[in-house]
Amino acid sequence: MPRNDSLETGELTDTSYYILVSLIEAKHGYLIMKTIEDMTNQQFSIGPASMYTTIKKLLAAELIMLFSESKDKKKTYVATEKGIQFLKKEIQRRKEMIKHAENALGGL
Amino acid sequence: MPRNDSLETGELTDTSYYILVSLIEAKHGYLIMKTIEDMTNQQFSIGPASMYTTIKKLLAAELIMLFSESKDKKKTYVATEKGIQFLKKEIQRRKEMIKHAENALGGL
DNA sequence: TAACGATATATCGTTTAATGATATAAGGAG
DNA sequence: CTCCTTATATCATTAAACGATATATCGTTA
Numbered sequence: 001m002p003r004n005d006s007l008e009t010g011e012l013t014d015t016s017y018y019i020l021v022s023l024i025e026a027k028h029g030y031l032i033m034k035t036i037e038d039m040t041n042q043q044f045s046i047g048p049a050s051m052y053t054t055i056k057k058l059l060a061a062e063l064i065m066l067f068s069e070s071k072d073k074k075k076t077y078v079a080t081e082k083g084i085q086f087l088k089k090e091i092q093r094r095k096e097m098i099k100h101a102e103n104a105l106g107g108l
Numbered sequence: 109m110p111r112n113d114s115l116e117t118g119e120l121t122d123t124s125y126y127i128l129v130s131l132i133e134a135k136h137g138y139l140i141m142k143t144i145e146d147m148t149n150q151q152f153s154i155g156p157a158s159m160y161t162t163i164k165k166l167l168a169a170e171l172i173m174l175f176s177e178s179k180d181k182k183k184t185y186v187a188t189e190k191g192i193q194f195l196k197k198e199i200q201r202r203k204e205m206i207k208h209a210e211n212a213l214g215g216l
Numbered sequence: 217t218a219a220c221g222a223t224a225t226a227t228c229g230t231t232t233a234a235t236g237a238t239a240t241a242a243g244g245a246g
Numbered sequence: 247c248t249c250c251t252t253a254t255a256t257c258a259t260t261a262a263a264c265g266a267t268a269t270a271t272c273g274t275t276a
Contacts, residue, residue, distance in 0.1 A: 136224075136225090137224070137225065137226095138222095138223060138224045138225075139223095139224095142223095156224090156225075156226070156227095157226085157227080157228090159225095160225075160226060160227080161227095180224090181224080181225065182224070182225085183225080
């Protein structure tokens with residue numbers, strides 16, 4: 001998306017959403033990509049470019065943090081408490097979006 | 109979202125999603141904006157720029173179509189059958205996304 | 217009847233998000 | 247020793263969304 005300012009307005013794009021979900025448990029970048037593919041049965045995948053740019057954004061917003069960094073450059077990230085709360089709100093927001101659509105669809 | 113090609117990959121951005129939802133029943137552009145604000149209790153709003161650019165995209169993808177056009181330039185749009193099916197798939201996709209997050213959260 | 221707010225459509229240029237391509241390097245399997 | 251997988255990272259491009267702005271009509275009300 002695009003010009004969304006999603007973190008400012010309290011919304012998560014699909015990419016940020018899945019990265020945050022996968023970081024409920026600490027893991028490093030490459031594992032995040034693999035985890036998302038696994039979780040979604042290859043329906044959703046994120047390349048390295050999307051991932052590292054999004055990680056920077058999530059770090060800046062303090063929704064995730066650096067968990068550890070080993071000598072071999074492997075950086076492990078994990079969601080912060082703020083990030084978990086943010087995600088929970090986002091889940092609620094998305095549930096409401098589904099209700100809106102289902103109400104509008106009615107019997108269709 | 110941004111560089112998403114969402115209509116190609118079978119995904120709807122929030123903006124496209126809400127416009128499509130509001131066009132389950134035919135209405136013109138301005139009413140779409142007001143309907144979305146009403147439906148979401150002012151939580152989500154779309155300005156004219158986002159709306160008209162998105163309408164063009166949805167028209168091109170044949171998810172919506174021109175329903176009527178009166179002399180006073182008022183153009184009414186409505187979701188196509190293809191659009192309704194697309195929306196239903198999108199609802200399923202979004203439900204799965206919520207499950208993914210709730211599974212990962214576990215007892216949190 | 218003039219002014220004003222709400223209704224209504226539309227485009228331009230900019231910002232942000234996501235991505236494709238690409239570069240680099242280490243480890244293990246064959 | 248070669249190749250695939252793992253692993254991190256950036257650059258330039260494309261796409262989505264938006265702010266600002268322009269224009270015009272309609273109904274109310276002062």
